[in-house]
Amino acid sequence: MALSLISLSNPCSFSRLLPSLLPSPTAPARRNAHMAMKITCSLSTHMLETTINRRSANYSKSVGDYDFIQSLKSDYTVHMYERQIEKMKEDVRRLLKRVDQPLAQLKLIDTLQRLGVGYHFKNEFKEALGNISTDESSMRMEGDLYATALRFGLLRQHGFEVSPDVFNGFMDEKGNLVASLCEDIEGMLSLYEASYLGFEGEIVLDEAKAFTIRYLKDFKEKKLEQDLKRRVEHALELPFHWRMPRLQARWYIETYVGEKDMNPFLFQFAKLDYNMGQATYQTNIKAVSRWDVNSLEKLPEYMKICFMALFNTTNEMAYVVLKEQGLEFTRHLKKLWADLCKAYLVEAKWYCNGYTPTLDEYLSNAWISISGPVVLAHAYLSAKTKITNDALDCIDKYSNLLRWSSMILRLWDDWGTSTDELARGDVPKSIQCYMHETGATEEVAREHIRGLISGTWKKLNKESFSCSLPESLINAALDLARMSQCYYEFGDGFGSPDKETEERFRSLLVEPISIKE
The missing domain is CATH 1.10.600.10 (Farnesyl Diphosphate Synthase)
Structure with a gap:
């Protein structure tokens, strides 16, 4: 972006911009500034003697123009729903404390994250997952692929040490995942998502990724329940770990209503939280869209400097001048x-x-x-x-x-x-x-x-x-x-x-x- 702004500027404008970057200069600073302007004008004159054909990106019109963005409004501003949302968050915290079985805790944490409200409960998640990470009975989840993969994924997401060796029990004597796993669609989906949290050299997760992709593609061609088919297609399109969180939350909220164990309270909470977040985004984007990129004087000093980077010598000279003025920059x-x-x-x-x-x-x-x-x-x-x-x-x-x-x-x-x-x-x-x-x-x-x-x-x-x-x-x-x-x-x-x-x-x-x- 900075380069495109520079390329749209008249070269001579740099000589006019330089004084505006500086406060009232001392005598030495005036000399340096004068030298900088001479260098800039010299460069500018040389450039004007040559015809320059500037390339254009020819970008399409923005999805939302200025007037459209300024017209955005929402009925879900924070001040209108703050008391209600805070009460709902407290209800969720009580729910997290009531659920004490490891697998049930994992499912609840996973649901809250997918609904896009997990950011409210980071401390509660850390505490619950910390206990699960040291719970011997939850290490293998009694051979349950879905539970083991879900546990692995959530622990790794939240920074807990967990080895992919937990999947060794699901492999045959040749080191391949056993074929019988392919009938466990929930387990395959969970393992597929976990595999995208792998590090370099974790061969078992590489194999799990290839294995699950192959079989999930086969599942997609079979007659599955509509909800399950939609989830498989969505996962194969892009894993959860690679998706933009708010877009993923929107998708999951709109599909959550069709799940068998849907919690109506969590459903309402997630919808309200999403709408309140959207209202905040609208406020922010309206403010940003009012910025005038032509008002160089309003930019921070360190960004003003970048507009002179086209002329390296001038840029160095500007730094000298600014340093002598005792200005502090980031x-x-x-x-x-x-x-x-x-x-x-x-x-x-x-x-x-x-x-x-x-x-x-x-x-x-x-x-x-x-x-x-x-x-x-x-x-x-x-x-x-x-x-x-x-x-x-x-x-x-x-x-x-x-x-x-x-x-x-x-x-x-x-x-x-x-x-x-x-x-x-x-x-x-x-x-x-x-x-x-x-x-x-x-x-x-x-x-x-x-x-x-x-x-x-x-x-x-x-x-x-x-x-x-x-x-x-x-x-x-x-x-x-x-x-x-x-x-x-x-x-x-x-x-x-x-x-x-x-x-x-x-x-x-x-x-x-x-x-x-």
Whole structure:
């Protein structure tokens, strides 16, 4: 986004913008500022002597334009339902305490998470799962595949040590999952979902994934109960762990009513909570849509600097001037923005030179140029959580949490947008780099990229499980990866939103769920 804004600016405008970035300068600062303006004008004059054909992304019209977004309103604002929702949360907490059997506890926790209300009960979940993790009688759940897989999945989701060896009892003498398991559809669904929480090297979970996908596809062709068939199809489309939480919650709420053991109270609670969350999103998006990106003066100082990154010398000079003025900036974000602009410059050089990098060379730069680290840093630093030194160190050093999340974003972005971007003259993306490097067809290259995405998810799983970073940063990294698949799996959901993207937009931000019984 920053690069596109720069490219739309008149080069001479940088000479006019520079003084506005600074307070009343001291004499040395005036000299430095004057030098910076001379350099900028010199560069600008040189650029104007050359005709520049600027490429356009030709993005489609936004799903929701300004007037439409400003018209959004909801009957489910927090102040109207706060007392009711708080009472309902207390009722759920009492329910969690009353349920004392391990399997019943696991089922209730799983249901609350799928309904999208689990975030209210993190402490209660931790306590219950902590007890289950040390309960010897629940280790194998008496040979119940569904219970064992559900236990494994929930414990790993919530950061408890649990080994995939718990599935060894479901294997034959050759190390393969026993064929008789294929008749247990609930167990197969549970094992399928658990397999997507695997780490690199956990072979049993890799085998479980392949095994369950094969048999669930067979189940889909058989005559199943409508509810069960719908769940199988939904799972095969995308596992729970890879789905955007609020979209998944909407889907599950609307299908939960058809389940045999549906709890009417939980059903009403989930619907009200979803609608209240939607009302909050509407308030936020209306505020964001009123931002004026042309008002550079309103931007934080570290972001103003990035608009001069096109002219490297000027950028360095601006830093000197700003430093002499004693201005304090957010060091961590400033570094990320500078690195992002450098990554853009690498791709610009490739484009200008007609160079196609190897896949590894491309990805080593592209996971930064996709802006994932910048997005995650802003998300963390703007959250209402305590900022820790470990998290700032993670941001500064581009820890693997940021790397793997951003890599998934990059690979899915390339998957959905590379064809359109090449048509308008962009640099080759991961698919084209692999084709150029190996001579593979596009179909083979896409299959390879899918494999990279799956492998990177295992790395992200491990990192999110083992690191000691704040939960808000870990969740942001996971959600960024989930968002990327939602946007780009079927095309460019951002630049050219299709009907499915519009439906998701409306379900998240526009249309509440009916509260009527």
